[in-house]
Structures are given as C-alpha cells and as structure tokens.
Amino acid sequence: MLRLSSLPLSLVVFFYCLLCLPLLSNANKDFFTVYDLKVEGDYIDCVIDDLNGDGLNDGLFFHSVRNAGKVTRFFSVFYQDKQGVNQQADYRFEIAPQAVVYDVADVDPGPGKEILFFEDKGLFYYKMVDGGYDATPVLLFETPSIFKLPDQVFLERLDFARDLNRDGVEEIMIPQFHQYVIYSKQSAGTYAISATLDCPVQNSIKSLMGVSRTLISTFLTPNTIIFDYNRDQRNDIVTVHDNYLKIFFQNNAGEFSNTDAAVVHFDFDLTQAYSSISGPGQLHERDRLKDKIGITSLTDLNNDGLLDMIIEKFSMKDGALNPKKQFQIYFGRQNLENPHQGGIFNNVPDHIIINRGLQIYSKIGDLNNDGKMDIYIPIIEIGVLNFISMLVTGDIEVTVLWYVMDDSGRYRIKPDFELGVTFELDTKGRKFPVSNIDGDYNGDGRKDFLRSQNGKLMIHYAPDDGVPKETADVEFEIEIPDNGLMVSPGMVNADSKSDVIMIFVPTVGTEEKGKVKILVTS
Amino acid sequence: MTQLKTLIKIELEKIIRKKTTFWIAFIILAIQIAAAFFEHSERMASDDLGTGFQVAVFSLKICLQLLALILLVLSSMTLSEEIATGTAKLILVRGVKRRDFILGKFIALVYVSTVLVVFYHLVGILLGHFLGGLVAIREGEFLLFSAADLFKGFFGGMFLTLCAVVALVALGCFVSILIKGSGGAVGTGLVIYFFMQILSQMDLFQKYLFTNYLFLPIDNMAKLSEGIYVDWARYFWWTVGVSSASALAFLLLSILLFNKRDVWH
Numbered sequence: 001m002l003r004l005s006s007l008p009l010s011l012v013v014f015f016y017c018l019l020c021l022p023l024l025s026n027a028n029k030d031f032f033t034v035y036d037l038k039v040e041g042d043y044i045d046c047v048i049d050d051l052n053g054d055g056l057n058d059g060l061f062f063h064s065v066r067n068a069g070k071v072t073r074f075f076s077v078f079y080q081d082k083q084g085v086n087q088q089a090d091y092r093f094e095i096a097p098q099a100v101v102y103d104v105a106d107v108d109p110g111p112g113k114e115i116l117f118f119e120d121k122g123l124f125y126y127k128m129v130d131g132g133y134d135a136t137p138v139l140l141f142e143t144p145s146i147f148k149l150p151d152q153v154f155l156e157r158l159d160f161a162r163d164l165n166r167d168g169v170e171e172i173m174i175p176q177f178h179q180y181v182i183y184s185k186q187s188a189g190t191y192a193i194s195a196t197l198d199c200p201v202q203n204s205i206k207s208l209m210g211v212s213r214t215l216i217s218t219f220l221t222p223n224t225i226i227f228d229y230n231r232d233q234r235n236d237i238v239t240v241h242d243n244y245l246k247i248f249f250q251n252n253a254g255e256f257s258n259t260d261a262a263v264v265h266f267d268f269d270l271t272q273a274y275s276s277i278s279g280p281g282q283l284h285e286r287d288r289l290k291d292k293i294g295i296t297s298l299t300d301l302n303n304d305g306l307l308d309m310i311i312e313k314f315s316m317k318d319g320a321l322n323p324k325k326q327f328q329i330y331f332g333r334q335n336l337e338n339p340h341q342g343g344i345f346n347n348v349p350d351h352i353i354i355n356r357g358l359q360i361y362s363k364i365g366d367l368n369n370d371g372k373m374d375i376y377i378p379i380i381e382i383g384v385l386n387f388i389s390m391l392v393t394g395d396i397e398v399t400v401l402w403y404v405m406d407d408s409g410r411y412r413i414k415p416d417f418e419l420g421v422t423f424e425l426d427t428k429g430r431k432f433p434v435s436n437i438d439g440d441y442n443g444d445g446r447k448d449f450l451r452s453q454n455g456k457l458m459i460h461y462a463p464d465d466g467v468p469k470e471t472a473d474v475e476f477e478i479e480i481p482d483n484g485l486m487v488s489p490g491m492v493n494a495d496s497k498s499d500v501i502m503i504f505v506p507t508v509g510t511e512e513k514g515k516v517k518i519l520v521t522s
Numbered sequence: 523m524t525q526l527k528t529l530i531k532i533e534l535e536k537i538i539r540k541k542t543t544f545w546i547a548f549i550i551l552a553i554q555i556a557a558a559f560f561e562h563s564e565r566m567a568s569d570d571l572g573t574g575f576q577v578a579v580f581s582l583k584i585c586l587q588l589l590a591l592i593l594l595v596l597s598s599m600t601l602s603e604e605i606a607t608g609t610a611k612l613i614l615v616r617g618v619k620r621r622d623f624i625l626g627k628f629i630a631l632v633y634v635s636t637v638l639v640v641f642y643h644l645v646g647i648l649l650g651h652f653l654g655g656l657v658a659i660r661e662g663e664f665l666l667f668s669a670a671d672l673f674k675g676f677f678g679g680m681f682l683t684l685c686a687v688v689a690l691v692a693l694g695c696f697v698s699i700l701i702k703g704s705g706g707a708v709g710t711g712l713v714i715y716f717f718m719q720i721l722s723q724m725d726l727f728q729k730y731l732f733t734n735y736l737f738l739p740i741d742n743m744a745k746l747s748e749g750i751y752v753d754w755a756r757y758f759w760w761t762v763g764v765s766s767a768s769a770l771a772f773l774l775l776s777i778l779l780f781n782k783r784d785v786w787h
Contacts (some may be wrong), residue, residue: 267662324748326661348663354749397725414751 031459031476032500032519035085039063039076039516043154044503046516047104048490052112052131056080057492060104060115061089061516064153071153073099075115075126077133080492085518093135095155096124100147105161105170107140109189116140116161116172118147123172141183141191145174146201146219162226164235165254173237175221177201180239182256195256197248199239222246225298230342231305238307240295243269247342262338267347268293268311291315296327297364301373302409306332306343310364310375327353327362327375329411351411353403357381360398365437368466369446372405376437377415395422398433400449402468419460419468422453432484439489439498441474441521448473450489450500452480457487457500457519478519481505497521525618529626530633537596537634546592547638554585554642558649565654573657575672575747578650583740585642586683590690590736591712593635597694598711600627601780603704621777624695628773631691639687643680659749666749675746678754679739685765686739689732690715692772699779732768735761 041063051058059078064071076089095117102117112128122142126133161170164182172183172191178201184194202220222239229236234250245264248256271292292314301308311328329351332343357379367374378400390396401415423433434452441448446462451472457480458472481487481504489498500519537543558581565572601624604610613623650656656673659666667675694711701707721727722734738761742752 326749328661328664349661352661352664352666352749354666354751356745356750414753 028474028476030522031474032478033084033522034478035518035520036087037061037078037085037516037518038088039514041065041074041514042071042506044505044514044516045155045157046501046503047157048492048501049104049113051077051104052079052128054079056082056494059085059492059516059518062095062102062155062157063514064155066153073097073153073155075133084520085492091132093126093133096137098150099124099155100150101156101158101160103157103159103161105172107161107170107172107185107191108138117155118145118174120148123174140172143174143181143183144176146177146221164226164237164256165250166235167254173224175199175201180224180237195248196258197237197256197261198258199246202242223295223298225307227300227307228305229307230340232340236342238298240270240298249341262341264344266345270294296362297373299364299373300332301329301364302331302405303371304332304409306334308332309345311349312362323358325355325359327377329353331409353377353411355379355401357399361435363437365447367402367404367437367447367462367468369462370405372409374405375403375411377401377403378435396433397421398423398435400435400468404466417468419470421451421470423451431482434480434484434487436488439500440496441489441498443496443521448498450487452484452487455480476519478502478517479504492518493520495521526622526626526629529613529618529622530630533627533630534633537630543596543634547641550585550588550592550642551645553588554581554645555649557581557584558646558653562653572654573659573672573747574650574652574654575656575659575676576650576744577653578646578656578676579740579744579747581649582642582646583737583744585646586639586737586740589638589642590687591715593631593638593687594690594694594711594715595708596634597631597691598697598707599704600631601695601698602701602707603698605783606703620780624699624773624776624780628692628695628776631695632688635687635691636684639680639684643676647676659747661749667746672746675743675752675754679743682735682739682758682761683737685762686732686736689765689768689772690736692769692776693732696772696776696779699776699783729760730764732765735765 037059039061043062043064045062047060048057049060050056051060058080061076061078062073063076064073073095074092075095076092078085079090096119098119099117100119102115104113104115106113107116107125108114108127110127110129114125114127115133116123116125117137118124121139123140124137125140126135127138128134160173162173163169164171169185171185171194174181174183178198180197180199181193182195182197183191186192199222201222204218204220206216208214208216222241225238225240226235227238228234229238229247230249234254236250237248237256239246239248243266247262247264248258249260249262250256251260271294294312294314295309296312297310298307300306301310309330309332311330313326313328315324328349330345331350332345335341335344353375355377359377359379362375362377364373364375366372367376378398380396380398398421400419400421402417402419403411404416405411423435434450434457437447437449439448439450440446441450441459442461444462448462449460449468451458451460455477457476457478459474459476460469461473463469481502483505486503486505488501490501492499492501499521502517502519504515504517506514558577561577561580565576601610610623614620647656656669658668659672693714697711697714698704698707701710715733718731718733722731728734735757738757742754742757746752
C-alpha cells in the first residue's frame, strides 16, 4: 500500500521541485530598471555627468548619423529628473564639423557645465543657455595645438580639462607638438597660460601598400597621469614616454614649471603603439613579430603613496599560435638621494607573473577592499578539443586568475584564486564578452565582478571572505551588445550603487542603427 | 611469493633476450637525441637560447610519446602471444596460479618501463646539460626559478609519469587477455588508448582518466622551464590516485577474465 502511494507522491514532489527551479536560481528581474534610449548612429560615445547643475547626473551622447552617404555628428542630451530618464533625447544638436576632441568642464560662469572642443584655431565651447546647450560655438581662447583635422565620423573624448591644483577650477592642458601648455582661469574669468612644459609629442608614420591610401600618420601624445608623486599633498603631472617617466611637480603656489621636474628612467623601451594593428596585409607592420612592451597600470598598488607600475610584455617568439604574455611589477621606492622627488623604480622587477594559456584583458582592482590593488587575469587554455568545442558550442571556458596582494604588499608566485567561468563567443569572432570589476552594484564600497553568459548579465558580489564565488549573486536577463567592452558601470542615479550603461553599435551582421540601454540599480 | 619472483625473473629474461626490445629502445634514444639537437638549433636560429631544461623537456616529450606507444604494444602482446602460441599452457600446467602468472608479467613490464622512463629522463638531462646548460631561469636579472627548483620539478614529474605508465601497462595487460591473438590485442589497445587520449581533452572526463596524466608532468615541466608557475600539489594526488585506481582496476579485471578463460582448448 505504502509503495503504491509513494509513486504519485514522488511525482508530485518531482514536479514541484521542477516548478521551483526558476525560484531557486539567482535570476532577479527587478534588479535593474532598464531605460532604452534612442540614440541613432554608427558610432556612439557617452558621458554621464551633471550637465545642468541640478544635482542629478545626465547623459551626453555623441553619435554620428550616416544619411545618403553624408555623415553628420551630433550631441544628444538626456536630462535626468526624479522620474528617471526619457526614452527620447531632450534635444540634439549638430557638432561643428571642425571639432577634433571634446571634454566636459565648467569653464563659463553660466549655469551647468560646458562642452569644450578643439578646432584648428583654438578651444571652443557650447554654452548652456536656458537649460539647454546653444549650438553656436563660443571661443574660449585661441591657441595652437596638435588638433588640426577632425575625424570624419567620430569625436574622441580627451580629459584635457582637469582640476590640477584642487582649487575647484579646472585647468586646461593643451598638447602642442613640443610641449604641454597649461591654461588657468584668472580672477577676471578669462584663461591665460600658467605653464609651458617640455613634453614632446611623437609621430608614427606607416606606409601602405594599397592604392587608395599611401600613408598613416599618427600623433602620439604621452599618457598623462595626475598623481601626488612626491607625497606632498599636491597633485603632480606624470607623463609617460618611451623609456622614462617625466614628473612635473606642483609648487607651493599651485603652479608647474620645467625647473621643478624630474625624470625617472626605465630599463626598457615601451612599444610606441602597444596594441598591434593587424589589417588584411595592407599595412607595413615593421615590428609586428617583435616583442611588445606596454604599461598595464601606473597607480599606487600597495597603498604606500608611491606610484607603482605593471608592465605587460607580449612575445610571439614561439610562434603566432603560441603567444606569451608576462606581467612585470615594479614597486615605487623612495628616492633617498632626492626624497622630495618621490619614487624611483629598480632595474629588476619586484615580481613577474607568467601564466599559462592565452591571456585577455587583464585588469587591476581591489578585490578584498584592503586598499591594495589585486590583479585579475582572464586566461583561455587552448587545446585541440577545447578549440573544437568552442567552435561548436560558441562557449568559451575562461579561467579568471586573481593575484591578491598580501599584508606585506607583495603578490604570491601562484594565483590566490581561480574562478572558472563560461563566456559566449560566436564562430565569427564578432563577440567579446562582458568582463569587468569596476562597479559596485550593492553599494557596500567594494568592487563587484560583472560578466555576461547566455544572454544574462551576471554579477558576483565582492565576497566577505575575499574568496571569489563561481555562482553569480545576480542574474539579469537582457540583450547584451556583441562587444562586451561597450558595457560599463557608471553612476547614473543618486544612490551609492553603480549602474550599467550598454552601447549597441551596429555590426556587420546587423542592419539596425545603434542604441543605448541604461540599467539603473533598483 | 617465491613462485611470483621466479615468474618475474623468467619474464624479465624473456624481454631482455628479445633483440627487438633493445633495437626499439635504441631508435627512441636516437630520436630523442635528434629532437634535442633540433630544438637547440631552432633556439639558436631565433636568438632565444633559453636553458638546457627546455631542450631536455622538448626531447623527452617526443621520446615519452613514442615510449608510451611501445609499452602499450609490448604489454598488449605479452599474454595474447603466450596464449596463442600455447606457452601459457606449459606454465600453468606446472601448477602456477593464474593470478601469479598475470602479476609476474605485469611486474616485469613495470620494471622494464621504470628503467626505460628513468633512462630517458637521465638522457634528457644530459642532453640539456650539453646543449644549453642546466641553469636557473631568469627574466633579465629577475630569478624566476633556480636550477634546484627545476631539478625538483623534473624528477617530481618523472615520478608522476611513472605512476601513469604503470596504469598504461595494466591497460595493455588487460587488453591482451580480453582479445585473442596478439595482432587484435595490439590494435584494440591502440584504439582504446587513442580514444582515452581524446576523452582526456574533454573537461568532463579528463580528471578521471589516467591518460590525461601520462604527459601532464612533462607538459608542466615545459611550463616550468618557460618560467610559468606550476602548482604540483594540485596535480600530485589526482595523478597518483587516478593512476593507481586505474592500474588496480585493470589488474583485477585481467585476473577475473583470465580465471574464466579456457586456455586448454
């Protein structure tokens, strides 16, 4: 009797469990409030900032629209109010055809922030009038710069307006061919040159084999980092050159000069353009097969106030199918001969990490919230059958290696944690997975791990015990851009939780125009 | 016990008496030396001299892949040949237990395999010493691994390889009982071996197959010789555990099968 009744009972339990499965998963439909913004265009870029000064962050979207063969560049502005963000832009306006690079800063006494851009003649801006940007450019000041010719389809953003001396007013840094010129705001509200810093721009010229084009000429500005290099509580300007760092120290008056500068030499040469540009055999790549050296990170890793450096060395000595990448970590040390000049680096790295597999898109971030930077390296181990399985299923097994800095400020020789995750990859290689550790989605002050899998955004919260979990804390089903790099965290609403901005640019396979989704944490 | 010792001794004498065994060992040695010189010249051509460990590992990897096949063929033939030719009857008629008969062959083969694996590792080290030098691995002035670390890894890897080789020999013995006729046994052994190698590439199965651990130590050694950290502890227990379990399972199955096999007709 008992046996007979156990069968239907088992079936009931089985189906009940089956129905409960979705409840048991971490899928959370209400985690984000999704705003679908209509931003039509081939290329889209965005800035999230409080444009109108109402205390809420707004969205400024650059987009270029192709119509009957003609490309027009636009700015669309989405204001945020207490109800959120509108689907349609509040307004859009055409960008001056001669605009080369832009930034957002407060340079005008009027309300809100201005959109600054360089033209051949000098620096212009769009002023906010009656709560909206006036499409007529206003000249801020005339100046020569390296920005002569605009890109026809895109408008690049460059962070050239920065508050260098922490007085609440942004200075303008202008790259010229042989120097950086800094303009500061005067008491009268006008801008004047406050420093001219020797800092050469490089040019890389490559000849082409194609008939339609002959040369590619690229100006290379040194990367510029604002950092208190000598620990005197004042920001300094650090510029990165081929084989040295040049530091311009800020003096007591909040000014910079060539006399107050120091040079820190490296024992290696950085590759001019670290990322290799491999075209369909049209480009003469003189150093394509040579070892490439680039800087992955230039920041204070061990929280000692001195700048540290992670060098990435990429080698194809063992063949193009067996590339090798290594990370060389140099910790900044106090310059004992000139203590006021901040840190120097040893010739020999303090630590080297060489890993197995193909390494992709490494980053640094504070995994365990101890104020020290940990290293995050996703790797793909390629075996013959792994490769076939990758092609068949479209999934790729990625192991994320975490190197956690210990209490002594060092990394261990082996990774502290390995997290196995699956990423989607299409057979044509047009997909790039979402993978970043820059956002804090639960507002606990620690960076969380955001990734994508099977059409879902997955969030792994920074664990309390510092040990990463393979199971995601949040799974949110949503359309994800093919290029995962276009998914980034940002602070859109006023809470302390990160939100997500997703930009969809048209690909070869899609006919549709671009669009933007903003995911606000509920 | 004495009977088993005698059987092992007889089996070893049989193997040693075979000239082909020596010829095969010699050919593998020649290939190993050629591979070492090839790797050395390749590195010289690309100005990347590396260290002798890289040369040793490269030559050894090729040599071990060949050796694995040869050992599988030898072990697959060992019983099937004796059953086919009737020599098994002559031994069993003298009161030798079937279990001891198999164990004797298996232990003799393990003994020969161990000698060969150790021999080729030593040759690899010697080749590395002369073609590059067995020195520490450095990146510029940064010491990645000392020579002592590399030696430890090399000989630790050799031990782990031996564990997996024992399982391979046990597989060969099992196949030699399973299939009648030495040709069929060798063919079946090779098919099973390659099938297991394919499965070893799959994430789902690889952990549980001894074939995954056959070349894993030498692959790890190759990583170590290029400056990549290898967590040996992570692989140690799996290699020893899976290899021992596989060897034991194949041996037990072999004994069970052989006990049921009619060798008299």
